[in-house]
Amino acid sequence: MKFPYLxxxxxxxxGRTTIDKVPMLKIEFKEFYLDCMIDTGACVSMMxxxxxxxxxxxxxxxxxxxxxxLDNISIPSYIHKVEFxxxxxxxxxxxAFSEKFKFPFELLGRKDFFDMFKIHFYQSEGFFELETY
Amino acid sequence: MAKIKEINLTExxxxxxxxxxxxxxxxxxxxxxxxxxxxxxxxxNAKKVSKEKPVIIKAVQNYSTYIF
Numbered sequence: 638m639k640f641p642y643l644x645x646x647x648x649x650x651x652g653r654t655t656i657d658k659v660p661m662l663k664i665e666f667k668e669f670y671l672d673c674m675i676d677t678g679a680c681v682s683m684m685x686x687x688x689x690x691x692x693x694x695x696x697x698x699x700x701x702x703x704x705x706x707l708d709n710i711s712i713p714s715y716i717h718k719v720e721f722x723x724x725x726x727x728x729x730x731x732x733a734f735s736e737k738f739k740f741p742f743e744l745l746g747r748k749d750f751f752d753m754f755k756i757h758f759y760q761s762e763g764f765f766e767l768e769t770y
Numbered sequence: 771m772a773k774i775k776e777i778n779l780t781e782x783x784x785x786x787x788x789x790x791x792x793x794x795x796x797x798x799x800x801x802x803x804x805x806x807x808x809x810x811x812x813x814x815n816a817k818k819v820s821k822e823k824p825v826i827i828k829a830v831q832n833y834s835t836y837i838f
Contacts, residue, residue: 644778
């Protein structure tokens with residue numbers, strides 16, 4: 638399955654608008670799709686807690702997990718198994734949900750998701766490809 | 771090989787970027803169906819205006835200075 642990179646804007650501190658092409662995958666839940674970034678640097682998939690609530694999870698009932706970022710600060714999260722579809726493929730992966738997660742992207746990280754798919758990036762051509770094992 | 775159609779959200783997001791709101795886009799991701807301050811709110815607002823299953827994304831001013 639091939640998917641396009643999303644082109645997204647950014648405004649520099651000097652007011653100039655730049656663009657960035659991001660490998661964002663549209664994953665499907667019961668009531669909505671969610672654009673998530675495929676992140677080879679993330680050990681686990683991660684989303685803001687409010688997404689977990691929106692799909693009916695009791696966030697604090699998950700397994701506690703500390704996620705450490707670039708600044709070496711750990712933020713608390715709770716791991717849940719989450720189901721969604723990519724095209725017609727049903728995925729069931731671990732996702733860490735956190736109230737402290739404030740990035741503009743939800744992340745699809747290595748655990749489980751990268752075990753399900755071979756992922757090929759063709760950035761200069763503007764697409765990426767998922768292939769099941 | 772068929773070319774994959776580019777999805778450029780630059781113009782779509784620009785009017786909402788300063789507000790830091792959630793957006794509900796149509797499935798083709800070329801139209802904003804609704805906005806909301808929370809995920810639940812944006813999903814509920816989208817249901818009021820469309821039967822289409824929305825695509826949820828956060829509108830922010832800056833997407834490219836993050837390293838995860």
